[in-house]
Amino acid sequence: xxxxxxxxxxxxxxxxxxxxxxxxxxxxxxxxxxxxxxxxxxxxxxxxxxxxxxxxxxxxxxxxxxxxxxxxxxxxxxxxxxxxxxxxxxxxxxxxxxxxxxxxxxxxxxxxxxxxxxxxxxxxxxxxxxxxxxxxxxxxxxxxxxxxxxxxxxxxxxxxxxxxxxxxxxxxxxxxxxxxxxxxxxxxxxxxxxxxxxxxxxxxxxxxxxxxxxxxxxxxxxxxxxxxxxxxxxxxxxxxxxxxxxxxxxxxxxxxxxxxxxxxxxxxxxxxxxxxxxxxxxxxxxxxxxxxxxxxxxxxxxxxxxxxxxxxxxxxxxxxxxxxxxxxxxxxxxxxxxxxxxxxxxxxxxxxxxxxxxxxxxxxxxxxxxxxxxxxxxxxxxxxxxxxxxxxxxxxxxxxxxxxxxxxxxxxxxxxxxxxxxxxxxxxxxxxxxxxxxxxxxxxxxxxxxxxxxxxx
Numbered sequence: 001x002x003x004x005x006x007x008x009x010x011x012x013x014x015x016x017x018x019x020x021x022x023x024x025x026x027x028x029x030x031x032x033x034x035x036x037x038x039x040x041x042x043x044x045x046x047x048x049x050x051x052x053x054x055x056x057x058x059x060x061x062x063x064x065x066x067x068x069x070x071x072x073x074x075x076x077x078x079x080x081x082x083x084x085x086x087x088x089x090x091x092x093x094x095x096x097x098x099x100x101x102x103x104x105x106x107x108x109x110x111x112x113x114x115x116x117x118x119x120x121x122x123x124x125x126x127x128x129x130x131x132x133x134x135x136x137x138x139x140x141x142x143x144x145x146x147x148x149x150x151x152x153x154x155x156x157x158x159x160x161x162x163x164x165x166x167x168x169x170x171x172x173x174x175x176x177x178x179x180x181x182x183x184x185x186x187x188x189x190x191x192x193x194x195x196x197x198x199x200x201x202x203x204x205x206x207x208x209x210x211x212x213x214x215x216x217x218x219x220x221x222x223x224x225x226x227x228x229x230x231x232x233x234x235x236x237x238x239x240x241x242x243x244x245x246x247x248x249x250x251x252x253x254x255x256x257x258x259x260x261x262x263x264x265x266x267x268x269x270x271x272x273x274x275x276x277x278x279x280x281x282x283x284x285x286x287x288x289x290x291x292x293x294x295x296x297x298x299x300x301x302x303x304x305x306x307x308x309x310x311x312x313x314x315x316x317x318x319x320x321x322x323x324x325x326x327x328x329x330x331x332x333x334x335x336x337x338x339x340x341x342x343x344x345x346x347x348x349x350x351x352x353x354x355x356x357x358x359x360x361x362x363x364x365x366x367x368x369x370x371x372x373x374x375x376x377x378x379x380x381x382x383x384x385x386x387x388x389x390x391x392x393x394x395x396x397x398x399x400x401x402x403x404x405x406x407x408x409x410x411x412x413x414x415x416x417x418x419x420x421x422x423x424x425x426x427x428x429x430x431x432x433x434x435x436x437x438x439x440x441x442x443x444x445x446x447x448x449x450x451x452x453x454x455x456x457x
Contacts, residue, residue: 004022006126010110011026012108013109018109023060023110024063027096029128029130034093039093040069042070042144043094043095044083045057046096046098046099047097048080048100048240049077049182049205050105050239056108057073057096065146066138069144072090072149074152079336080333081242082155083097084118084333087116088116089154091115092115097113099180101240101242102238105205105206118311118333119333121304162329171196171197173222173230174234175221176198176199177239179207179241180239180241183201188341207239213238214245219245233352246352251356257281258356259343260319261284263317264285265355266355267316268294268316272316273294273317274314274316275289276299276310276317277298277319278302278305280320288359291363294316298406300407306318306334311332318332321368370432373450375428383453383457387453392452395445396447396448399413400413417437418434420433421449421452430457434449
């Protein structure tokens with residue numbers, strides 16, 4: 001059977017592998033890891049809207065309490081970022097979150113969030129994996145307790161304090177994608193004064209037959225609601241509401257890269273500070289930062305690295321091209337609920353469409369796309385090693401200027417475009433990204449990337 005391993009963001013697997021006995025082992029590993037540090041504070045356990053998630057959460061609670069830890073849980077499924085905020089708000093030891101995020105319903109997963117509310121770094125997850133074992137139990141008199149508490153209210157109050165704005169007169173279409181953002185993100189927008197049009201706002205363990213990933217293909221109904229004039233702006237969350245998708249009236253689905261650029265530009269109007277982005281995220285962020293005299297910190301893919309860099313650099317914002325963002329003053333965990341409010345407040349002052357247009361006029365057109373190539377996990381290291389020994393001097397007719405090996409290989413070209421090849425942290429695939437000034441040039445670079453990598457797989 002597949003090993004339990006914590007990848008880019010926790011352990012995820014199909015339900016034939018993600019079983020109750022194995023979840024109990026994860027719970028024991030977390031209990032042991034915490035106890036080894038002398039930790040005695042309560043632990044939060046959250047869960048998403050999948051049919052199996054509450055049961056797995058109860059299983060984890062049983063293991064943690066049998067090890068002497070008190071547990072606090074929400075009464076219903078809850079967004080990951082809301083759980084993360086409550087760790088800090090309630091001074092907890094950390095949290096276990098049962099979620100497979102945007103994966104299809106036949107998956108589930110679990111992640112551990114430390115006491116700072118940020119994603120766990122490898123030093124922590126490696127220790128958890130090393131401590132995997134059958135559950136232990138203290139004498140019943142020493143067992144902890146389980147308490148159901150409201151996680152949403154504290155997060156809502158904090159979000160409204162951090163991102164202030166009057167959304168009266170603004171209509172937002174919100175697509176919950178049947179996930180844990182329903183009744184949370186929409187309620188936050190209404191609390192700020194917006195009128196909200198709700199889509200897919202009922203719990204459905206099958207997610208309506210569509211994986212809860214807020215990309216262009218899956219947000220067509222949201223796009224119709226905005227383009228028809230029914231709403232001024234559309235926002236969506238993935239299954240556990242830690243990521244955001246945005247739809248505007250003129251551009252339709254707004255790529256996470258352009259959304260990142262627009263929001264960073266908006267924040268810089270009243271504040272200052274660097275931005276943190278991953279190697280796969282647009283260089284438009286760098287151009288905006290440079291125009292304001294700010295710096296950009298580049299990290300490997302994975303919000304745990306973004307979070308660490310945000311704390312180290314006191315960044316104004318951190319994000320990634322997959323739609324995960326956080327801002328200064330919040331926990332360093334991606335938060336699609338908070339970002340929906342921030343998107344709406346920014347829209348109320350100047351449309352995101354106009355802001356993006358102004359940025360591209362000032363800094364030049366930037367387009368990006370990616371493809372995925374099948375590659376077993378066991379072969380990824382070999383392929384990258386082979387690639388390291390055979391990197392080209394030119395790509396699609398342009399000389400290579402530099403190579404960045406922070407995460408895979410990012411080949412920087414003399415015309416300012418780039419090609420990135422890196423291993424997926426969640427699937428048996430290699431990702432190939434390209435960025436250039438036109439869609440045609442991006443397509444050429446991706447094809448060059450395919451020709452470079454496929455013979456090695």
